[in-house]
Structures are given as C-alpha cells and as structure tokens.
Amino acid sequence: MRLRNTLFITMFLLCTTTAVLIGAPIAEDTYRKIQEMDVTTVSMEKIMQEYGKLHGQVTKIAENARKEMTEARKKGDRDAYVAAYQRYASLGNFVMGKEETDRLLARILAEPEDKRAEYAMWLYESSGYYRPTLNIDFSLEGEGYRYSYTQRLQQKPGTQIVLPDERQIRTDSSRTGILAGWGLTPESVSYQAGETITMPLTDQTLYAIYKNAVRFTDDVTNTEVSVEVDPSIAETTAPTVSAPDSSHRFLGWYDRNSRTLVNPGEQYVVAGKGAVFEGLWKHLSVEAINTVYYGFDRLPVKTQVGVGFSIANKGNTNLTGLTATLSTESPYVTFLQDSLPVRDLPAGSYRTNNSRYATRTQGTIAGESNTFRFIIDESAPSQTQIPFILTLRDTDGESWTSQVTFTVR
Numbered sequence: 001m002r003l004r005n006t007l008f009i010t011m012f013l014l015c016t017t018t019a020v021l022i023g024a025p026i027a028e029d030t031y032r033k034i035q036e037m038d039v040t041t042v043s044m045e046k047i048m049q050e051y052g053k054l055h056g057q058v059t060k061i062a063e064n065a066r067k068e069m070t071e072a073r074k075k076g077d078r079d080a081y082v083a084a085y086q087r088y089a090s091l092g093n094f095v096m097g098k099e100e101t102d103r104l105l106a107r108i109l110a111e112p113e114d115k116r117a118e119y120a121m122w123l124y125e126s127s128g129y130y131r132p133t134l135n136i137d138f139s140l141e142g143e144g145y146r147y148s149y150t151q152r153l154q155q156k157p158g159t160q161i162v163l164p165d166e167r168q169i170r171t172d173s174s175r176t177g178i179l180a181g182w183g184l185t186p187e188s189v190s191y192q193a194g195e196t197i198t199m200p201l202t203d204q205t206l207y208a209i210y211k212n213a214v215r216f217t218d219d220v221t222n223t224e225v226s227v228e229v230d231p232s233i234a235e236t237t238a239p240t241v242s243a244p245d246s247s248h249r250f251l252g253w254y255d256r257n258s259r260t261l262v263n264p265g266e267q268y269v270v271a272g273k274g275a276v277f278e279g280l281w282k283h284l285s286v287e288a289i290n291t292v293y294y295g296f297d298r299l300p301v302k303t304q305v306g307v308g309f310s311i312a313n314k315g316n317t318n319l320t321g322l323t324a325t326l327s328t329e330s331p332y333v334t335f336l337q338d339s340l341p342v343r344d345l346p347a348g349s350y351r352t353n354n355s356r357y358a359t360r361t362q363g364t365i366a367g368e369s370n371t372f373r374f375i376i377d378e379s380a381p382s383q384t385q386i387p388f389i390l391t392l393r394d395t396d397g398e399s400w401t402s403q404v405t406f407t408v409r
Helices: 002-036 044-075 078-094 098-109 113-126
Strands: 133-137 140-142 145-147 150-154 160-162 178-183 196-198 204-211 213-218 223-228 235-237 248-255 260-262 267-269 274-283 285-291 304-313 323-327 333-337 339-341 349-352 372-376 385-393 399-407
Touching: 002 044, 002 078, 044 078, 044 098, 044 113, 098 113, 178 213, 178 274, 260 274, 285 385, 285 399, 304 385, 323 372
Parallel strands: 133 204, 213 274
Antiparallel strands: 133 150, 140 145, 160 196, 178 204, 213 223, 235 267, 248 260, 248 274, 285 304, 304 349, 304 372, 323 339, 323 385, 333 372, 385 399
C-alpha cells in the first residue's frame, strides 16, 4: 500500500513539474501567434480570444511558480526558489506593450461605433498603457488678467462624466464673464456646463468658453436664470422668488466676487463682463421640543419641569445672537425661566438649547442647564392639555415660532 502511494505521489509531482516546464513554451507559442496576426484584418473577437488564451496560460504558470517559490522557501532550497522566481519574472515578456496597445486601439477605432466602447473596455482591462485622458481646461486670458488651470480625468471608456458648471469655477466673473459651456475648440460651445458626457476613447481636451452674462441661481427654489448682457446697456433685473415655507427668509441675491446684494425686482448695472448671484436665505426650523425627563403626556404637578429644544439652520446664512422664549396662556403654568440665550447657529448646522457646539447632525435634548423652567399648579385636572409657543429671534429681529402641547398626568 505504501509503495502504491509513493508511486502515485511521484507521478503527480512529475506531471506537475512537466506542466510547469511546458507551460512557458506554450505561452510563448501563443504570444508569437498573436504578434504575427494582422490586426487590421483579423476580427476583434478572434483577437480577444487569443489574448484570453494567453492570459489563461500565463495565469496558470504564475500560480505554479508562486507555489514553487513558497515550497522552496519552506525547505530552504535556494536553487529551486531562484529557478521558480526566474520563471515567474519571465512572464513580464508577455505583457501587452505600448506599440501593441496603439495598434489595437487603431483597430478598435475602425470598428462600428456601437462596438467601440465594448472593445475599448477590453483594451483598458488588458493593457496598462491604455488610459484615455480627458483634459478640462479652465484657462482664460484677458487684458490685465490671466487664469490657468487644467483638470485631468482618467476614467474607463464609457464612464459618464459630469462636466463642471459655473459653481465649480472660482474666477472673478466681472473680468471673465460666466461659463457658457465647453468646446472642442476654444471658440465654440460643444457641450453645456453641467452636461453629462461619455468618457472619450482617446485623449481629448475641452476648453472653457465664457460669455458676458449675469446668472442668478438658487437651490431652495430651484431658480436658474442666465441673462446675456449687452455691453452697451449692461443692465438686468433681479428675479423674484417665493419662500417655500415659513421657516425661510429671503435676503436677496448676492455676488461673492463684488460683495453686492441685490433685492428681487431691482435693476442691476453690470460692472465688467458679468456676475454670478446666489440666493441668500436665512432659515430656522425647530426639529424637536421636549421636557428633559417626563415626555409629552405625563407632566407632574407641583414639580419644577425643564424643557429643551433642537433647532436647525438649513439656509446659507449664519444666524447670530439667537434668543428663545417659551410662552403659554394656560392659567395652570408658572414660569421660573421663560427666556434663554442660544449660541450662534452656522449655516447647515444643528444645535440644542444647551449644546456647546453646533453639529452637522441633530443632537439629543438632554441636561437641565439652560432650559426653560415652569411649574404646573396642583389644581390642573389630570389629562389637561397645555399648549406652548416657542419663539426664536436673531439679532436682526427675524423670528420663528413653533407650537407644542404637553399633557398633565
């Protein structure tokens, strides 16, 4: 039995060694056939099939060589390790080179348009030399002004690319005007700003094209107004907008370059080539009001009760000097503290009545510091509902209100 096992193991090792030894010549033969192919006449399917065969052969040789290196390292057999390593390193001879890649790319571009992206993707995955680049050139030069910047994108062929719009260009619009679009030449627009295009198969450059215009853009009301400016008139009217709800306050249209604020419906005289205005909004919403310990429906009588709140600023203007007031017309309530100072609330932030810092996510109402305090008289019948009004004001006198009802237990 032991003899049979020994013979079996010996035969297995001989077969494995033979496969490794003859693997490289087989791969060399496949690679030679590929090099001899006329890629201008052979079908892409045949080309891809042959490269796939070569890849399979090389992968198998590499796996076996790595295994041999591991075994040789364990046994301390330096000669066996070097031989396996050399076999592994020699596989670099089968890597697709740059000239080979260029020939195949030329072949792919001769294919029908509906097949090019598929074949280009195969080439992208098969060759490290095929990495098409899209250069997005923002550069502009004028009298007394020069702006130079190019963004390089390397993506897989067929990837969807969203072209930059004017919000992503930080230039002085009074000197440059605003972005009209992107051109394959610096003279004419080929694609609109913000348009989605397909990653090209070869290196391409898109040039930013600017125009004399004023743009009004507002995310709250989804307003997008672009008005081309006649240099001889250089005047436009700011559009009007309506607040979506009572938590928003529209302050006007603001151009960050010139620091100009224009009211809705106001005439604006353009200084220079253009301007980009964004809607300026104050916003405050009360996200939650609650007692510190008792919830909404079980307020005790003859007990000092603390109430806190959570607020959010979803506008694009900071709120400063906030104060909060809690009020009710119920005869059962006696206030110990009905007014609180609240720290500033930056745009895009949340804060509770006693949080030390503003946060990007809503916080939990907790703790008795800086809370409203009141007492419910013991004469209040059980299940009495008591309505309260929370009012918040900023330093400009803008106010926001929210209602909440608590129930006596």
